[in-house]
Amino acid sequence: MSNNLQLVTFGSLNIHDPFFDSLKNDYKEFERWFTTTASKRQAYVQFNDDGTLNGLLAMKMEHGVVNDVVPPIKSKNILKISTFKINPHGTRLGERFIKKALDYAIQENASICYVSMFVKQDTLIRLLEKYGFTNHGNKTTNNGTELILVKRLSVIVGDIYKDFPLMKIAGNSKYLLSIYPKYHSIMFPDSILKNETIDILDDVSHTNSIHKIYVCRMRDVSRLSSGDLVVIYRTADDGRSAEYSSVATSICIIDEVKHQSQFRGFDDFFKYASKYSVFDRDDLFYWYGKQGCYTIKMTYNAALSRRLTRHKLIEEVGVDREQPYWGFVQITDDQFKQILKDGGVNESLIIDQARIR
Incomplete structure (x- = not known):
């Protein structure tokens, strides 16, 4: 099986793939959400040679106010990274997923991109922070409390990593x-x-x-x-x-x-x-x-x-x-x-x- 990124529907994926075990453990409603709400949604995935999943990135656009986080996120166009999971294997697939998400945010004229993460997901959190995501607040549900990381796509801080993918063209050759x-x-x-x-x-x-x-x-x-x-x-x-x-x-x-x-x-x-x-x-x-x-x-x-x-x-x-x-x-x-x-x-x-x- 090709290990290129593929855009597929959740409904085409195998819920019994071991890749989803940690998501089932972290989110009590995951299986119901997967087979109902998410079944027709699309996600970027990468497969291993044996057909099991190696990485998955899912996103959705939101508008106006995101009220289930503290403090609320307000903007006309907001990109939510709803699922971001990778089996670590040393190929920097996480960077490619971040680029895909930010490219999509720019394409959809989103001024804010956000993602929720449990503290234990420290490797992904550090990666997101490297490219300009900052701690905005938290979200508390029956599953526990998650950090809310936000990247604002309308400002720069003068660091080409944290500003990515934005470009300052004045004053540079x-x-x-x-x-x-x-x-x-x-x-x-x-x-x-x-x-x-x-x-x-x-x-x-x-x-x-x-x-x-x-x-x-x-x-x-x-x-x-x-x-x-x-x-x-x-x-x-x-x-x-x-x-x-x-x-x-x-x-x-x-x-x-x-x-x-x-x-x-x-x-x-x-x-x-x-x-x-x-x-x-x-x-x-x-x-x-x-x-x-x-x-x-x-x-x-x-x-x-x-x-x-x-x-x-x-x-x-x-x-x-x-x-x-x-x-x-x-x-x-x-x-x-x-x-x-x-x-x-x-x-x-x-x-x-x-x-x-």
Whole structure:
């Protein structure tokens, strides 16, 4: 069975799967809710090879006031993460679920996203806090008292993790960063091209993670600073013209850039880069041996709903056709805004006043 994320109804799942045992223990009404109210609701799931569940994410939109928590949550559009459960297995699936939830919140114009958690779920709580969820209050039922964690999608705190997926574009430099096709969609699963199969998206850290590390030998990437924005530019497949098959697909925010001289040796380099990198040990050893390589650590903030070909980037966005090298290209604020607009990026992701016009 595929271990890609799938969108299914609760009614299609097996209530007797051991995955649900802890939910049955924590919520006395879970089985009744599962077979009645939730039966037609959809959830993102991931299966193990034997068909048992490995993770489940369910969400629902609410509006106005959420009265069953203290204090109440008030907003026009509110996203509730109703079920968030993962069997820990070291692939950062939790990060991918958080990205899915926040992407959906942005899509539905929600200004608040919230989730209830028992204190014992400390690993998930810490993960949610890393990406900007804060303790709002609590909810008390016959099942006990749960914490209410809230993320507000209309403010920033100046931390690219806690602000994720929001982007501050004023005052930061912008670039195109090229990624080879064989790495692109494995690193950026929500930016997969229509002619690619989802079978390439395995349950692995570099696919699931909000963070990405790319390794290259482009000297100019040393100009990148934390907070800079990069447009991921998937280069052409072998044998195809770059004019219409090279495409801009995603927006990332730079966390940090390191030169290999900043590592004590290969083992130090491998330990750092392998956490979020598509490259295996042999790849990293090859790059390290070539000398002069850089690691680029970034957050995967947005996938363009409309991919922009190199032709469009030149003719409609205004990127200079005569670039001596398309691997790494600085672009202007106006060009970046045009890419966001033409690429269909939701304006709610832009949290300063430099809105897309």
